[in-house]
Amino acid sequence: NLRTHYTSQINPEELGDQKVTVAGWVHEVRDLGGICFVVLRDREGRAQITLVKKKTDPELLEQARKLVRESVVSITGSVKPEGKAPNGYELIPDEITVLNEADSPLPMDTTGKVEAELDTRLDSRFIDLRRERTTSIFRIRHEVLKAVRGYLTDNGFIETSSPKVVATATEGGTSLFPITYFDREAFLNQSPQLFKQILMSGGLDRVFEIGPIFRAEEHDTRRHLNEATSIDIEASFCDHFDVMEVLENMVAYIYEQVIENASDSLAVLGVELKVPAVPFKRVTYDEAIEIVNANTDEMLNWGDDLGTAAEHTIGEHVFKETGESHYFIIDWPTEIKPFYAMPYEDNPILSKGFDMMHRTMELSSGAQRIHIPELLVERIESQGLDPEGFEFYLKAFRYGMPPHSGWGIGCERLVMTMLGVDNIRDVVLFPRDRRRLSP
Numbered sequence: 248n249l250r251t252h253y254t255s256q257i258n259p260e261e262l263g264d265q266k267v268t269v270a271g272w273v274h275e276v277r278d279l280g281g282i283c284f285v286v287l288r289d290r291e292g293r294a295q296i297t298l299v300k301k302k303t304d305p306e307l308l309e310q311a312r313k314l315v316r317e318s319v320v321s322i323t324g325s326v327k328p329e330g331k332a333p334n335g336y337e338l339i340p341d342e343i344t345v346l347n348e349a350d351s352p353l354p355m356d357t358t359g360k361v362e363a364e365l366d367t368r369l370d371s372r373f374i375d376l377r378r379e380r381t382t383s384i385f386r387i388r389h390e391v392l393k394a395v396r397g398y399l400t401d402n403g404f405i406e407t408s409s410p411k412v413v414a415t416a417t418e419g420g421t422s423l424f425p426i427t428y429f430d431r432e433a434f435l436n437q438s439p440q441l442f443k444q445i446l447m448s449g450g451l452d453r454v455f456e457i458g459p460i461f462r463a464e465e466h467d468t469r470r471h472l473n474e475a476t477s478i479d480i481e482a483s484f485c486d487h488f489d490v491m492e493v494l495e496n497m498v499a500y501i502y503e504q505v506i507e508n509a510s511d512s513l514a515v516l517g518v519e520l521k522v523p524a525v526p527f528k529r530v531t532y533d534e535a536i537e538i539v540n541a542n543t544d545e546m547l548n549w550g551d552d553l554g555t556a557a558e559h560t561i562g563e564h565v566f567k568e569t570g571e572s573h574y575f576i577i578d579w580p581t582e583i584k585p586f587y588a589m590p591y592e593d594n595p596i597l598s599k600g601f602d603m604m605h606r607t608m609e610l611s612s613g614a615q616r617i618h619i620p621e622l623l624v625e626r627i628e629s630q631g632l633d634p635e636g637f638e639f640y641l642k643a644f645r646y647g648m649p650p651h652s653g654w655g656i657g658c659e660r661l662v663m664t665m666l667g668v669d670n671i672r673d674v675v676l677f678p679r680d681r682r683r684l685s686p
C-alpha cells in the first residue's frame with residue numbers, strides 16, 4: 248500500500264499507536280543532530296515525521312537526513328499525538344520509500360519565501376501547484392463549476408456539448424483561429440452560440456454547456472485569453488429578463504457554495520466573500536452613457552460602445568450607489584449588439600441584449616434572440632455578413648423555432664473577480680495567450 252491516509256485524515260485520538268502510510272512530497276528536512284524532522288506534504292496538508300537519534304535505526308535515520316526536497320516518498324509509521332506538530336500528531340517511521348527523487352536546484356522556490364514572477368510560475372506550473380495558494384484557486388474553480396452544474400441541473404437545464412471545429416464565425420468582434428480540416432479550411436469555435444440556438448429548434452428547451460472558446464484576440468491584457476472556458480445557457484419560451492434572473496441567481500448561488508465548501512481555500516487566499524445581493528441593479532445603456540459623460544472627460548455619443556475606461560466609471564458609480572459589484576447594462580443600441588440579438592418590437596433601434604458586469608470588467612453577455620428567420624437574415628446582412636455561410640443555422644429557424652434567450656459567462660472572469668485576482672492567467676492551469684503555447 249503506497250498510502251492508507253491523507254495527512255489530514257489522521258486523527259491521533261482515534262489512530263494513536265496505529266500504523267499508517269502517508270505519501271507525498273518532502274516539504275522540508277530539519278536535522279537538529281539528536282532529532283530529525285521530515286515534513287511530508289500531500290494535497291490535503293502536512294505531516295511531521297520524527298526520528299529521535301537514540302531510538303531510530305541508524306540506516307533509516309541516514310536515509311531521512313539525505314532526503315532531497317520535493318522528492319516523492321511513501322512513509323509508514325505509527326501515530327503519536329503531538330500538540331506542536333501539524334494536525335496534532337507526528338509519525339514515528341518504520342519505513343521510508345523514495346518513489347521519485349527530485350533534482351536540485353528546483354526551477355522555482357516552493358516555500359513562499361520568494362514570490363516568483365507569473366511567467367516563471369506558468370513555465371513550471373507543476374511546481375507552482377505545490378504552493379497552497381495556487382492549489383486553492385483551482386479548488387475554488389472546481390467549487391464554482393460544481394455549483395454551476397448543480398444550479399442549472401436543478402433548474403431544468405440539460406448539459407450539452409457543441410463542436411469546437413466549425414465552418415463559421417459567430418462573434419463578429421474578435422477574430423478566428425483558422426485550422427486545416429482535411430482539405431478544407433475550418434476554425435476553432437468562438438462560442439457555442441449557433442449550436443445552442445439550433446438545440447432550441449430541436450425542443451431541448453433548456454440547455455447548458457461548459458466548454459472551451461477560442462478567440463484570436465491580438466492584444467495582451469489581464470482579462471483576455473485566447474482559449475477561455477465559457478459557461479453558456481439557452482432557454483426557450485423565455486425573454487431576456489427571464490434569463491437575467493437565472494444568471495444573477497446562479498452567481499449568488501455560486502458565491503454561497505464557495506463560502507460553504509471552500510472556506511479553507513478562501514482563507515489561504517485571504518479572501519472574505521460576500522454573496523452578491525439579488526436582483527442586480529439594471530442600468531440602461533442611456534443611463535450608462537450619462538454616467539460616463541457626467542463623471543469623466545470622455546464624451547460618449549449615443550451608439551458608441553463602452554470601452555474599458557467607461558466600464559470602470561460605471562462600475563464605480565454603481566458600487567458607490569449600491570455597495571454591490573455586480574450589475575446589468577440593458578437596452579443597448581441594436582447596431583452594437585450581435586446579429587442574433589432581438590430588437591424591441593416597439594422600438595427596434597434598441598435590442599433585448601444585455602451585459603452582466605462586475606465593477607472591474609464585463610462578465611457575461613446575453614440576449615433574447617431573434618427567432619424569426621426573415622428578420623435574422625436581414626440582421627446578418629446588415630452586419631455585413633453573408634447569410635449563405637449561416638444556412639445550417641438559418642434552416643433550424645424555418646421549421647418551428649420557439650422564442651428563446653440565453654447568455655454566456657466566462658468562467659475565468661467569474662473566478663478572478665470573485666477572488667480579486669489581477670491577472671486572468673492566474674486562474675487558468677495552462678493559459679493560452681499571444682506568447683504562450685506551452686506548457
Ligand code: ATP
Pocket residue numbers: 418420421466467468471552553554555608609612
Ligand atoms: P466582445 O463580447 O465584444 O467580443 P469581450 O467579451 O471580449 O468583447 P471585453 O473584452 O470585456 O469584452 O470588452 C470590454 C470592452 O473593453 C470593449 O468595449 C472593448 O472595446 C474594450 N477592450 C477590449 N480589449 C481591450 C484592450 N486590449 N485595451 C483596451 N480596451 C479593450
Ligand code: AMO
Pocket residue numbers: 418437438439440462464470471472473474475477479480609610611612613614653654655656657658659660
Ligand atoms: P461574449 O463574446 O460577450 O458573448 O462572451 C461571453 C463571455 O465570455 C468571456 N470571454 C472571455 N474571457 C476571457 N478571454 C476572452 N478572450 C474572452 N472572450 C469572452 C467573457 C464574456 O463576457 N455568444 C455570446 C453569449 C450569448 O449571447 O449567449 C458571447 O460569446 O466573460
